[in-house]
Amino acid sequence: MTVHERRRRILEAGIGLGFTRPRVARVGPVDRREFYERWIAEGRAGDMRFLLHHRRARVDPHTRYPWARSLVSAFVPHEPPPPPIDWRREMRGRIAAYAYGPDYHDVIARGLDAWRDEIARIAPGCRTAVFVDTGAVFEHEWAARAGVGWTGRHTLTLNEERGSWGFLAEVLLDLEIEPDDAAIDRCGTCDRCVAACPTAAIEDGYRLDPRRCISYLTIEHKGSIDPPLRPLLGAWVFGCDLCQEPCPWNGGERGRDRTELSPRLADLLAMDDDAFDRAYGTTALRRSGRIRVARNAAVALGNGGQPGAVPILAAAIVSHDAPLVRAHAAWAMGTLPDGGGPGGRRALDAALRDPDEAVRAESTAALAGGG
Ligand code: SF4
Numbered sequence: 001m002t003v004h005e006r007r008r009r010i011l012e013a014g015i016g017l018g019f020t021r022p023r024v025a026r027v028g029p030v031d032r033r034e035f036y037e038r039w040i041a042e043g044r045a046g047d048m049r050f051l052l053h054h055r056r057a058r059v060d061p062h063t064r065y066p067w068a069r070s071l072v073s074a075f076v077p078h079e080p081p082p083p084p085i086d087w088r089r090e091m092r093g094r095i096a097a098y099a100y101g102p103d104y105h106d107v108i109a110r111g112l113d114a115w116r117d118e119i120a121r122i123a124p125g126c127r128t129a130v131f132v133d134t135g136a137v138f139e140h141e142w143a144a145r146a147g148v149g150w151t152g153r154h155t156l157t158l159n160e161e162r163g164s165w166g167f168l169a170e171v172l173l174d175l176e177i178e179p180d181d182a183a184i185d186r187c188g189t190c191d192r193c194v195a196a197c198p199t200a201a202i203e204d205g206y207r208l209d210p211r212r213c214i215s216y217l218t219i220e221h222k223g224s225i226d227p228p229l230r231p232l233l234g235a236w237v238f239g240c241d242l243c244q245e246p247c248p249w250n251g252g253e254r255g256r257d258r259t260e261l262s263p264r265l266a267d268l269l270a271m272d273d274d275a276f277d278r279a280y281g282t283t284a285l286r287r288s289g290r291i292r293v294a295r296n297a298a299v300a301l302g303n304g305g306q307p308g309a310v311p312i313l314a315a316a317i318v319s320h321d322a323p324l325v326r327a328h329a330a331w332a333m334g335t336l337p338d339g340g341g342p343g344g345r346r347a348l349d350a351a352l353r354d355p356d357e358a359v360r361a362e363s364t365a366a367l368a369g370g371g
């Protein structure tokens with residue numbers, strides 16, 4: 001088999017398994033090494049400890065995979081977000097378009113394993129390593145270098161064919177494969193994603209502060225959400241699609257009407273571990289877990305401002321098992337019109353005797369109108 005034929009068959013095998021735009025880059029140090037080191041030093045990884053692992057390999061795969069010669073990067077499309085609903089009136093939360101359904105890490109990992117098997121048939125003895133999302137490779141950088149897509153101002157990868165609604169996956173190989181041309185940045189003068197971000201997390205384009213990003217705050221951030229950021233979270237309980245929605249390369253595309261992406265906030269606050277496992281145990285939401293999702297649901301109820309939220313938040317303030325959730329529910333009650341009225345004040349008064357200091361502090365602030 002010629003080198004050219006081998007390349008074609010490896011890439012076609014990926015396409016056959018659902019990977020789109022598989023493209024090849026030659027392995028070497030990444031171009032943005034200094035940027036990445038500075039980004040980490042500034043503490044921008046926040047609670048994303050996995051970004052601190054394999055730091056040398058992220059900037060130069062050879063430090064961990066000295067045998068690697070080529071990297072195949074590919075795009076795995078997912079459905080765009082569903083048509084918008086009136087989340088305030090319906091007291092529903094929002095889940096990012098990619099997150100519902102079987103956890104994409106598992107699905108893509110299975111596809112990568114199958115691709116690896118195909119590669120072993122095409123090039124017997126070929127050494128490979130595969131990655132999706134949290135591995136030791138700088139995914140967006142490799143996607144750009146291989147020509148899968150450029151890194152947009154929102155710091156996600158997008159391309160002319162599929163926009164940005166998708167994941168990235170990579171295969172490292174010890175074969176020399178002819179590389180593709182790097183992607184061309186086609187953002188031009190557009191800055192719609194920057195303008196659409198409610199928390200100003202996209203600082204100057206191409207530079208994101210995850211500590212202000214709703215996606216980070218709702219999924220990765222473990223503790224209390226900074227009070228000034230809470231009103232900006234809107235109804236998001238897991239992830240955020242806002243910077244991708246207006247992108248011209250996504251063409252305003254909307255997916256099916258999927259109510260599972262807009263769960264009732266009351267249900268999220270009422271779930272125990274078993275109920276959460278039944279509803280979300282096989283989805284990406286299991287990564288943040290029941291408590292963080294309930295914390296976010298409390299914030300979303302406050303942001304919705306509906307009178308119907310009072311009894312739901314009151315129940316969470318006095319009886320949720322997690323202090324983190326009780327504290328955020330107290331804040332949310334304080335943001336409702338008239339602090340939730342008599343029902344709201346009763347719950348907040350009761351929370352002044354909560355065993356947890358943070359719950360007492362949030363309740364005191366909410367009663368004082370400082371929620
Ligand atoms: S995911 Fe949301 S919060 Fe994060 S940068 Fe995009 S619009 Fe901003």
Ligand code: SF4
Pocket residue numbers: 152153154158186187188190191192193194243246247248249
């Ligand atoms: S919205 Fe505009 S600036 Fe942002 S990624 Fe899309 S094309 Fe680039």
